[in-house]
Amino acid sequence: MKAAPGIQVKVTENGPYEVTGNVPLRIETIGTNIHKESVKWVPGKTFTPTEQPFYLCRCGHSKHKPFCDNTHLKIKFEGTETAGHTAYVEDAELVEGPTMLLTDVQHLCAFARFCDPNGQVWSMVNDTDDPKVKAAFIKQVGECPSGRLVAWDRATQTPIEPELTPAIGIIEDPAKDISGPLWLQGGIEVTDADGKPYEIRNRVTLCRCGASANKPFCDGSHASMGFKDGIG
Numbered sequence: 001m002k003a004a005p006g007i008q009v010k011v012t013e014n015g016p017y018e019v020t021g022n023v024p025l026r027i028e029t030i031g032t033n034i035h036k037e038s039v040k041w042v043p044g045k046t047f048t049p050t051e052q053p054f055y056l057c058r059c060g061h062s063k064h065k066p067f068c069d070n071t072h073l074k075i076k077f078e079g080t081e082t083a084g085h086t087a088y089v090e091d092a093e094l095v096e097g098p099t100m101l102l103t104d105v106q107h108l109c110a111f112a113r114f115c116d117p118n119g120q121v122w123s124m125v126n127d128t129d130d131p132k133v134k135a136a137f138i139k140q141v142g143e144c145p146s147g148r149l150v151a152w153d154r155a156t157q158t159p160i161e162p163e164l165t166p167a168i169g170i171i172e173d174p175a176k177d178i179s180g181p182l183w184l185q186g187g188i189e190v191t192d193a194d195g196k197p198y199e200i201r202n203r204v205t206l207c208r209c210g211a212s213a214n215k216p217f218c219d220g221s222h223a224s225m226g227f228k229d230g231i232g
Contacts, residue, residue, distance in 0.1 A: 003189040003200045004166035011216045013193040014079045016055040016068035017182070017206065019168070025049065025066070027231070028145075028169030028183055030112055036175050038113040041143065044172070045231075056168075056182060060210035065229045066170050066182075081192050081215045087199050088147070097125035099134060101152035102141065110181055110205040111220040112171070114143035121149060145171065145183040146218060147203035161202045170231070171205070179229040181205040181218035190216065 007021030027044035047066065055068040059077035062069045072079070092103035102125045115121045118133075121140050128134040141151040142162040151160045164185040171180030184190065184204040191197045198204075204217070208229075211221035221227075 001187045001200050001202055004187045007166055007188050009168075009184065009188055009190045009206070010195070011058070011079075011081060011191065011193050012055075014077050015072050016058045017216075018053050018055055019049075020053040023188065024167040026167065026169060027172055029172045030175060030180075032175045033117075035117075037117040038143070038175070039117060041169075047170075057208055058206075058210065058216070060208060060227060060229075065231050066208070077210060079210070079215060083198070083214050083217050085192075085196065085198060088150070088201065092150070095122055095125050097127070097154070098129040099154050100125050100128040100137060101154050101157075102137075103150045103152065105148050107214050107219055108146045108148040108205070108217060109220045110144075110146040110148070110171070110183075110218045111176075111223040112143070112145050112173070112180070114140050115149060145169070145203055146181075146205040147201050164202055170208075170229075172229075173223075176223065177226075177228070178223055179209075179227050179231075180222055182208050192216070 007023045010018040012018055026046040029042040029044055030038050031040040031042040033039045056066050057068045059072040061071045091105045095102040118136050124137045138151050138160055141149045166186035169183035171183050173180050187200050206216050207218045209222040209227035211225050212219045
């Protein structure tokens with residue numbers, strides 16, 4: 001995938017994310033059905049950075065979230081990156097169905113749970129010869145914000161991705177009463193603290209609770225620690 005032009009997120013050493021470029025920044029709330037299952041994204045409040053570049057909190061302790069207020073210096077935040085630069089497909093497990101394939105990189109899970117309705121996508125892929133199941137499968141996989149899950153057309157061996165324009169979402173999860181990661185949409189380039197780019201992808205989630213073991217990417221730690229940002 002080509003990088004979104006003029007937009008970049010740089011991980012700073014033990015500090016915030018440095019964001020360059022004109023990119024929408026907004027709350028994205030996980031919308032649920034009557035069964036509390038994740039079924040849709042609900043866009044919310046938009047933030048307008050006053051400076052360029054601007055800095056987004058990575059340690060989880062800023063009192064001015066989503067922006068950095070230098071609290072990482074006071075708490076001596078340890079933000080060493082532990083994620084590798086391996087391409088997604090090299091890490092992915094493959095699940096095969098009659099018309100669709102599913103790839104899965106579990107350590108990228110952001111706990112958004114769009115994979116769960118209708119019996120979970122890992123089972124649904126087996127029934128994708130049914131047009132209704134196939135459509136639901138593609139939609140649910142495409143709603144996964146982290147890109148942990150990718151749907152592929154079996155015949156052409158090509159991924160089926162949702163059309164996302166470049167934006168940064170601040171995930172809120174009221175069903176679990178927690179706040180989630182930063183959701184980078186539409187091919188935004190992420191570089192590590194040394195300036196080396198990670199693989200450019202349509203869907204990526206970055207840790208903002210400070211606890212991920214796969215920094216800078218989210219690994220769902222915000223859920224186990226009950227992270228709340230206070231801005232939702």
